[in-house]
Amino acid sequence: MSTVVLLCITGLGLGALYFLVASGLSLIFGLMDVLNFAHGALLSVGAYATWWAASHSFGYPLALLFGTAVGTLASVALELGLIRPLYRRPREQVLATVGVGLAVPALLSAIWGADARTFPVPGALAGTFTLLGASVPVNRLVLIGAALVVLLALRLFLGRTRHGLVVRAGVEDRAMVTALGIDVRRAFTLVFAIGGAAAALAGGLAGLYFGSVDPTQGGSLLIFGFVVVVMGGLGSVSGAAVACVVVGLVQQFANYYSTAGLGDLSVVVMLAALLLVRPSGLTGRLA
Amino acid sequence: MSAPLLSVRELKVVVGGRHILHGVDLDVAPAGVTALLGRNGAGKTTTVRGILGLVPRSGSVRYDGHETVGMTTHQLVRRGIGYVPEDRGVFAALTVAENLRLAERDADPAYDLVHELFPELRQRARQAAGTLSGGQQQMVAIGRTLLNRSNRLIIADEPTKGLAPRVVTEVAVALERAAQAVPILLVEQNLALVRRLAGHCVVVADGRTAHAGPAAELLADAEKSRTLLGVGRRADAATGPGGDR
Numbered sequence A: 001m002s003t004v005v006l007l008c009i010t011g012l013g014l015g016a017l018y019f020l021v022a023s024g025l026s027l028i029f030g031l032m033d034v035l036n037f038a039h040g041a042l043l044s045v046g047a048y049a050t051w052w053a054a055s056h057s058f059g060y061p062l063a064l065l066f067g068t069a070v071g072t073l074a075s076v077a078l079e080l081g082l083i084r085p086l087y088r089r090p091r092e093q094v095l096a097t098v099g100v101g102l103a104v105p106a107l108l109s110a111i112w113g114a115d116a117r118t119f120p121v122p123g124a125l126a127g128t129f130t131l132l133g134a135s136v137p138v139n140r141l142v143l144i145g146a147a148l149v150v151l152l153a154l155r156l157f158l159g160r161t162r163h164g165l166v167v168r169a170g171v172e173d174r175a176m177v178t179a180l181g182i183d184v185r186r187a188f189t190l191v192f193a194i195g196g197a198a199a200a201l202a203g204g205l206a207g208l209y210f211g212s213v214d215p216t217q218g219g220s221l222l223i224f225g226f227v228v229v230v231m232g233g234l235g236s237v238s239g240a241a242v243a244c245v246v247v248g249l250v251q252q253f254a255n256y257y258s259t260a261g262l263g264d265l266s267v268v269v270m271l272a273a274l275l276l277v278r279p280s281g282l283t284g285r286l287a
Numbered sequence B: 001m002s003a004p005l006l007s008v009r010e011l012k013v014v015v016g017g018r019h020i021l022h023g024v025d026l027d028v029a030p031a032g033v034t035a036l037l038g039r040n041g042a043g044k045t046t047t048v049r050g051i052l053g054l055v056p057r058s059g060s061v062r063y064d065g066h067e068t069v070g071m072t073t074h075q076l077v078r079r080g081i082g083y084v085p086e087d088r089g090v091f092a093a094l095t096v097a098e099n100l101r102l103a104e105r106d107a108d109p110a111y112d113l114v115h116e117l118f119p120e121l122r123q124r125a126r127q128a129a130g131t132l133s134g135g136q137q138q139m140v141a142i143g144r145t146l147l148n149r150s151n152r153l154i155i156a157d158e159p160t161k162g163l164a165p166r167v168v169t170e171v172a173v174a175l176e177r178a179a180q181a182v183p184i185l186l187v188e189q190n191l192a193l194v195r196r197l198a199g200h201c202v203v204v205a206d207g208r209t210a211h212a213g214p215a216a217e218l219l220a221d222a223e224k225s226r227t228l229l230g231v232g233r234r235a236d237a238a239t240g241p242g243g244d245r
Helices: A002-032 A039-055 A060-086 A090-112 A138-160 A162-172 A174-179 A184-210 A217-232 A237-257 A262-277 B044-052 B073-077 B096-103 B111-117 B119-123 B134-146 B165-179 B191-197 B215-220 B222-229
Strands: A128-131 A134-137 B006-015 B018-028 B033-037 B057-063 B081-084 B153-157 B184-187 B198-205 B208-214
Touching: A002 A039, A002 A134, A002 A138, A002 A162, A002 A184, A002 A217, A002 A237, A039 A060, A039 A090, A039 A184, A039 A217, A060 A090, A060 A184, A090 A217, A134 A138, A138 A162, A138 A184, A138 A237, A162 A174, A162 A184, A162 B096, A174 A184, A174 B073, A184 A217, A217 A237, A217 A262, A237 A262, B006 B044, B018 B033, B018 B044, B018 B057, B018 B198, B033 B044, B033 B191, B044 B057, B044 B073, B044 B081, B044 B153, B044 B184, B073 B081, B081 B134, B096 B134, B111 B119, B111 B134, B111 B165, B119 B134, B134 B153, B134 B165, B165 B184, B165 B191, B184 B191, B191 B198, B191 B215, B198 B215, B198 B222, B208 B215, B208 B222, B215 B222
Parallel strands: B018 B208, B033 B184, B033 B198, B081 B153, B153 B184
Antiparallel strands: A128 A134, B006 B018, B006 B057, B198 B208
């Protein structure tokens, strides 16, 4: 029983990381039709900025805030500087994001080395607590809590604000939004900022989960972020939330009860099976 | 005709390497309804989309005395244009109320007028627009343009296409009411409606302007109507030349 509880909490923690990556990816693709392969780089930027700040006595909450802010700024700069000039050239746009996705880890390696750096996990989050006989790391709850807060905030943003309304409409028909006199490019920048913030937050929290940061962490999590986005339905935040739980749990249970590595394979098989039955994913709509 | 509110000259549109418009000229008077007519595939919808900048265009589109070809669609629309697209352009996942709210530009949107003309929209405010009938969706699309009193031009692309006769009447009344305050550029295949509403008409054929003049005059001339619009002897037949690209 205790093993099942531990696998569930760990799976949900991993799923929370996937959700933070996937929610931004999903919004960006849904609204802008941009497959942002640089999203993992934004996670890495957030991870390293959080690690750097935490290593310089910022304190973890402040370091996490700093890392998220740096990731958000990097995301806005990416949209304004690279994505926007290429809106009418989708092929070049994909290549540009792939380029950034490769360049940022290389840059991080050049500055801080390719080896993993130990993440300074604060004492309060380093311990465990007992739940139904299982010794569960506290930081898993932090990850799950953060993902729930982001999910709630996104739902409130999409459902209760005018900017959210523009984003939801833009996911359906971007041209019609502009034909109503709305500058949809502002929504693009906003969505990139939100996506970048969530990815950078995931980076800062990934340090807690893995206990270290390394330049390739973003790329690894991005793959499962894409799996979650496709499974949840492109453009659907709620779909991504459901899919990340499924992916996290399947991965953990398959890895534990079979051979290590089979979890990743199980996720890919599950994705293929789902797409055969429901080509538009679990929901195929936004929020 | 007094100085036109919208003046289009040599409008050319190329989509996917294919020339759709070769040079359309048209004027929209500062009052009343101007009908844009033509056979299937003549280029009526592309003309409208070209005017609004929804497709890459060249030529001249002067609105309210200003050249707009260099403007983006949202910049042009914010100068006071309401647009009812051919496919209605409602956002299916959004509610009726959200569809209308999205179109608000004025500080004091004219919900009273919209609900007076289309009382169903008030009753169905919380219903997803995708679950409405075609007629109700058209009410949403037209309601969005009527919401802003600051609109100085309405462009409606086949607003009665595929609608039941009862709804066609409701749409006609709404357009008639709107035309009392705002000039309308109306793409329409229902020639009975054109006769009822339009003072002036422009006919496009093969991506060019083929005719411009009083609408009543064209519709009264059976031979000219047949040649330009492809309709039979009854030029005021309820069903006209059909849809458009």
